[in-house]
Amino acid sequence: MALLEVKNVFKSYEREILHDLNFCVQKGEVIGIIGESGCGKSTLAKLLCGIEKQNTGDILFEVQKNKIREIQMIFQNPIESFSPRMKIKQFLYEPYHYYEHLNKKEALPLIIEMIHQVGMNETCLDKYPHELSGGQLQRIAIARALIVKPTLLICDEITSSLDQIIQDDIICLLKQFVQNKDTSILFISHDLSLVQQFCKRVIVLKEGRIIEDLPIKQLLESKNNEVQKLISASYLNL
Numbered sequence: 001m002a003l004l005e006v007k008n009v010f011k012s013y014e015r016e017i018l019h020d021l022n023f024c025v026q027k028g029e030v031i032g033i034i035g036e037s038g039c040g041k042s043t044l045a046k047l048l049c050g051i052e053k054q055n056t057g058d059i060l061f062e063v064q065k066n067k068i069r070e071i072q073m074i075f076q077n078p079i080e081s082f083s084p085r086m087k088i089k090q091f092l093y094e095p096y097h098y099y100e101h102l103n104k105k106e107a108l109p110l111i112i113e114m115i116h117q118v119g120m121n122e123t124c125l126d127k128y129p130h131e132l133s134g135g136q137l138q139r140i141a142i143a144r145a146l147i148v149k150p151t152l153l154i155c156d157e158i159t160s161s162l163d164q165i166i167q168d169d170i171i172c173l174l175k176q177f178v179q180n181k182d183t184s185i186l187f188i189s190h191d192l193s194l195v196q197q198f199c200k201r202v203i204v205l206k207e208g209r210i211i212e213d214l215p216i217k218q219l220l221e222s223k224n225n226e227v228q229k230l231i232s233a234s235y236l237n238l
C-alpha cells in the first residue's frame with residue numbers, strides 16, 4: 001500500500017474547490033504541487049493534514065496510529081505556527097516532551113543541536129515569536145518538524161514570504177530532510193523553478209483538478225498549454 005492514497009476527493013465551500021482528485025504518495029517520495037493562485041493547493045493541504053474534511057472521497061494514510069505526529073505541516077506565514085506567548089525554547093521542547101517523554105534538562109542539548117542545524121544560535125531560545133524575523137521563524141518551524149520526524153511533511157508556500165537569500169537557505173534545509181529517506185514531502189508552490197530543485201515528481205492543479213502528474217523531467221517537456229504557461233511564469237520570476 002502507498003503511504004498516502006487520495007481517492008475521488010471532492011471539496012466544496014460555497015462552490016466546488018477540488019474536483020475528483022486521485023493520486024498516491026509513496027514512502028520517501030518528494031512531490032511538488034504547483035498551480036496558480038486559488039487553484040486549491042492550500043485546501044488540499046488542509047484536507048491531507050485533517051484541518052478540513054473532504055465532502056466525498058477517501059484520504060487513506062498508511063500509518064493510522066499517531067496521525068497528528070506523522071503528518072506535519074509548515075505554513076506560508078511562519079507566525080501562524082507559533083503561540084504568541086510561548087518562547088521558542090518551549091515550542092521546540094514540546095515534541096521532545098510529548099513524543100520522547102524527555103524532561104527539560106534532557107531535551108536542552110538536543111534542542112541546541114537542532115537550532116544549530118538550522119543555522120540559528122542559542123540566543124533565540126529565550127525569545128518570543130514576534131522578536132524573530134520571518135526567515136528565522138521559518139527555520140525554527142523546520143527545526144521543530146525535524147525533531148518530530150514526521151512520515152509526511154507538507155510545506156505550503158513556505159518560502160513565499162521570504163527574500164531570495166533566506167529562500168535559498170530554507171531550500172537547503174529542506175534538502176536535508178529529503179536526504180532522510182523516511183520522510184515523504186509535499187512541497188506546495190506556485191514557483192516551478194523552486195520545485196525543480198528537489199522534487200522528482202510534480203502534480204499540477206488547475207481550478208481544482210489535477211491536469212498533470214509526472215516526473216519533473218517529463219513535465220518540463222509537457223505540451224499542455226497550461227503547464228507551459230506555469231513554466232514560463234516561474235522562470236520570468238527568476
Ligand SMILES: Nc1ncnc2c1ncn2[C@@H]1O[C@H](COP(=O)(O)OP(=O)(O)OP(=O)(O)O)[C@@H](O)[C@H]1O
Nearest residue numbers: 013014017035036037038039040041042043044190
Ligand atoms: N474556508 C474557506 N471558505 C470558503 N472558501 C474557501 C475557504 N478556503 C479556501 N476557499 C476558496 O477556495 C479556493 C482555493 O483556495 P486555496 O487557498 O486552496 O488556493 P491556493 O491554490 O492555495 O492559492 P494561493 O496560491 O493563493 O495560496 C479560493 O477560491 C478560496 O477563496
Ligand SMILES: [Mg+2]
Nearest residue numbers: 041042043157
Ligand atoms: Mg495557498
